[in-house]
Amino acid sequence: MNHFQAILAQVRTLLSSQKPRQVRALLDGLLEEELLSREYHCALLHEPDGDALARKISLTLLEKGDLDLTFLSWVCNSLQAPTVERGISYRDHGDHSLCATMELGSPEGSYLELLNSDADPLHLYHLYDQMDLAGEEEIELSSEPDTDTINCDQFSKLLQDMEMDEETREAYANIAELDQYVFQDTQLEGLSKDLFKHIGAEEGFGENIEIPVEAGQKPQKRRFPEEHAMDSKHRKLVPTSRTSLNYLDLPAGHIQIFTTLPQRLWQISGAGTGLSSVLIYHGEMPQVNQVLPSGGLTTPSLPQSPDRPGSTSPFTPSAADLPSMPEPALTSRVNETEDTTSPSPSQEDPESSIKLPKWPEAVERFQHSLQDKYKALPQSPRGPLVAVELVRARLERGSNKSQERELATPDWTERQLAHGGLAEVLQVVSDCRRPGETQVVAVLGKAGQGKSHWARTVSHTWACGQLLQYDFVFYVPCHCLDRPGDTYHLRDLLCPPSLQPLAMDDEVLDYIMRQPDRVLLILDAFEELEAQDGLLHGPCGSLSPEPCSLRGLLAGIFQRKLLRGCTLLLTARPRGRLAQSLSKADAIFEVPSFSTKQAKIYMRHYFENSGTAGNQDKALGLLEGQPLLRSYSHSPVLCRAVCQLSKALLEQGTEAQLPCTLTGLYVSLLGPAAQNSPPGALVELAKLAWELGRRHQSTLQESRFSSVEVKTWAVTQGLMQQTLETTEAQLAFSSFLLQCFLGAVWLAQCNEIKDKELPQYLALTPRKKRPYDNWLEGVPRFLAGLVFQPRAQCLGALVEPAVAAVADRKQKALTRYLKRLKLGTLRAGRLLELLHCAHETQQPGIWEHVAHQLPGHLSFLGTRLTPPDVYVLGRALETASQDFSLDLRQTGVEPSGLGNLVGLSCVTSFRASLSDTMALWESLQQQGETQLLQAAEEKFTIEPFKAKSPKDVEDLDRLVQTQRLRNPSEDAAKDLPAIRDLKKLEFALGPVLGPQAFPTLAKILPAFSSLQHLDLDSLSENKIGDKGVTKLSATFPQLKALETLNLSQNSITDVGACKLAEALPALAKSLLRLSLYNNCICDKGAKSLAQVLPDMVSLRVMDVQFNKFTAAGAQQLASSLQKCPQVETLAMWTPTIPFGVQEHLQQLDARISLR
Secondary structure, X not given: OHHHHHHHHHHHHHHHXXXXXXXXXXXXXXXXXXXXXXXXXXXXXXXXXHHHHHHHHHHHHHHHOOHHHHHHHHHHHHHOOOOOOOOOOOOOOOOOOOHHHOOOOOOOOOHHHHHOOOOOHHHHHOOOOOOOOOOOOOOOOOOOOOEEEEEHHHHHHHHHHOOOOHHHHHHHHHHHHHHHHHHOOHHHHHHHHHHHHOOOOOOOOOOOOEEEHHHHOOOOOOOOHHHOOOOHHHOOEEEOOOOOOOOOOOOOOEEEEEOOOOOOEEEEOOOOOOOOEEEEEEOOOOOOOOOOOOOOOOOOOOOOOOOXXXXXXXXXXXXXXXXXOOOOEEEEEEOOOOOOOOOOOOOOOHHHOOOOOOOOHHHHHHHHHHHHHHHHOOOOOOOOOOOOOEEEEXXXXXXXXXXXXXXXXXXXXXXXXXXXXXXXXXXXXHHOOOOOOOEEEEEEOOOOOOHHHHHHHHXXXXXXXXXXXXXXXXXXXXXXXXXXXXXXXXXXXXXXXXXXXXXXXXXXXXXXXXXXXXXXXXXXXXXXXXXXXXXXXXXXXXOOOOOEOHHHHHHHHHOOOOOOOOEEEEEEOOOOOHHHHOOOOOEEEEOOOOOHHHHHHHHHHHHHHOOOHHHHHHHHHHHHOOHHHHHHOOOHHHHHHHHHHHHHHHHHOOOOOOOOOHHHHHHHHHHHHHHOOOOOHHHHHHHHHHHHHHOXXXXXEHHHOOOHHHHHHHHHOOOEEEOOOOOOOEEEEOOHHHHHHHHHHHHHHXXXXXXXXXXXXXXXXXXXXXXXXOOOOOHHHHHHHHHHOOOOOOHHHOOOHHHHOHHHHHHHHHHHHHHHOOHHHOOHHHHHHHHHHHHHHOOHHHHHHHHHOOXXXXXXXXXXXXXXXXXXXXXXXXXXXOOXXXXXXXXXXXXXXXXXHHOOOOEEEEEOOHHHHHHHHHHHHHHOOHHHHHHHHHHEOOOOEEEOXXXXXXXXXXXXXXXXXXXXXXXXXXXXXXXXOOOEEEEOOHHHHHHHHHHHHHHHHHHOOOOOEEEOOOOOOOXXXXXXXXXXXXXXXXXXXXXXXXXXXXXXXXXXXXXXXXXXXXXXXXXXXXXXXXXXXXXXXXXXHHHHHHHOOOOOEEEXXXXXXXXXXXXXXXHHHOOOXXXXXXXXXXXXXXXXXXXXXXXXXXXXEOO
């Protein structure tokens, strides 16, 4: 039993320092040695108790006998135990030496085993990269790597014992080839020769075989390096018989092979060489200078692997710092004793050298094919001619009762521009990525803003040698993924068969699966996928090679289970339930519209590129005459349409002008094409556009056309165009708005849709049952224009007169619907859409009916206002002939648009963000528009004002400083109305930001002389504390109109209560309500409040509930209350007062509330 306890102690020690993979390797080894049955092996694999596992293993070793061999094989091969030194005379029953038991085992074995095997040397370099980690647990690295340590003399004896072994000679011949791979890097060639120079003139790798003189002698006791010098006794080699064995003979010392470093870092230490340690590190060392320092190379401290928890050793390279494929090895000397390094010339024939490829040939060939493909793709001629900068965006909880998130609309001055193109943005975002985690980046924007152009630019940029953080970039238009069924593989997502397919074999796919952090996947036009809903919470597809649905693949990527660590770039229109899939996106950007200046630059570039630069000024003149189209030109696709029509009108040479509606713009563009079309061609194309839109598609097969003639006409007239990326015969509409217009043409002239169903396509009051999703979001405006505008100049110019006559009946149905609408029930976004539809009709009756129903207070809080929205809203306000107050906060309205609305005489007051308003004031002052500036100052109001962030307090401080600069005499009559008329101010920044921002607020409070309600309570508690109350008390003499003071939940103690009591008499004539609910006021503070209570002649309600004063403080307050007949309620319940005392006090005075 004593023998069992000894074995058990060793097994427990070894198991406590090993990882699950190593313990599994041990059990697998015992199974291979037939020391365990398969059933018992499975039982031990699932043993949760470590101590029980150690006992069962020890009993197995004790029962089977042959303990030394079994235990030794376990130590050397399976568990990679710490240093085990045994004499060379220690042998097993087969009379083999210690090292003879070190057979090649699992990949977790020591590197000495791998070098002693007949494995291909290139595979030694691929060892770690070729491990299939799919479905396996994450490798954990020890903070102190284990070592296999044997005496160098023993190692020399081992070589003698194995010299005549044919397999061993072949293995070491492979090691010689490995030497060529390691030291053929041209950059480090001199370093490799210089490194082995220190071993000795007779040592090194060579073609001839040399064995030590002392080969037949017993090994000497190992000495420390400081015990003897590097004499010839430890280095001398004499020639012997020729053989093919190559080896490195180091003098007495240790060869330490770190077996738990999966990143291919080998350390060989030998004493007496003048070289304390040799590190052979396969890969690219971070921050290695091209010019070697005079003191020799040193090994930098390498960070911990970002995607695998484990070793913090400086010799453990990070996965982020290592290349994803094998590269020429790098040798580094540690603790170099030489002062200088002088690389010696190479002694090998350059022609016989074998260069290590960067990665497998198939992978490299696939990457080059992918780059050539993206370089060959022609740039879209419809891309924006003016560079615009992306704007950072974010999601926020919607204003409705649902929990869905919506795209937030920042104020104009709060926009955060992402400087540079999308490629530069991806570079910045990738620097902030979390190691080993999938990164989701979304680029949102309305149709025609240039999102697809951005996406194609990224792939082209990578193909030209930039974006080096990615080895592979896959650009996938989502219309190529429209294939039903559960037959999708990962390669079908990366390289769809219809998208100029590249040969992605299993080797390439396996590499991509093992290196997902080097992959960028671009899904363009993500809104075209019907499988975009519920990707974050729905079931994901199998991670095995088995096919699954497209939704399953996308869910696996979004849920960070498939291709975990890749970068996913989405481009989409911000509509529908897309925000659900983006709720956990790492970065969201938005493509903004053109500014007025950029729109003019675009028009100039367009006419210069078309060879008609002389017509630039004339085209701008035409545009100035139509303010609605000028506002629409902020969209790149509409700006191009305006340029096309302007060019056509100027080429005709007649006096012409641009249409005044969006419908008229497209009718003028398509009218000439419709006149030269085959019979029924435009109607057929309109039907296709509508049917595709209902399925959220914009591309179609050429076979969908009824004839080749119709297809040829559509392509020739520029209505359809070949898709750039696909190999199949697919066509796409030249723009999304053109598809919307054609869809509206179909609705306006078809008999298949009943008249009573037509109003639903205006999308103003969607039905609860079978709602219309309005994917073709431009249809409502075009439909109203086509139905109501004069038939000869509108729908009649596109289709046959008999077909256009159907629109008369539809016009009556829509008129009845629009006149029955209650504008007060419409949300802000739908109200704006109604104004656009009414304007497109060009019917004075409908326009005036809608304008006169507008409510007096219009709030667009959180609704984006584009330049066309500002134009139609301004026209409607002027038509209504009544006064309006506008709330324009969080609308993103441009300063020019804000000025246009503010300058209307019918607008008597408006609210906008402080920063946007002050930016407008500065702009108007610089432009010298004094009258408009005065109107903007007088109409601006901030009542009521709620500070929810430090920026709100900073903007309020800036507003006060602006007033002080304009009115240094402090004449109240000259104060800004926004400051002079503010009556309610709330402060809700929370316990962290509240104490930091309150001193700024307290400093500017005296400026608000009309303030009546100061609320410093917050659900999350502001906690301004005693210091905040002290600063607040100093402002009381200036707050003469203050009626309500709420100081609840602010961590006020007796100190703050005493300061407050001293300052309260300044508010004696105005203060009506005082709340100190849920603070830390004790008896001393209660006494101070009781003393000042009789002086508060106007006080009606006082709340001191949930404080810490006792019965003594309560009695003092109750006594003081007897002297205050004007007080109506004193809320005084607190848990520190006995309930009997509270009831007694309430009986004495019914004004005391205990609720």
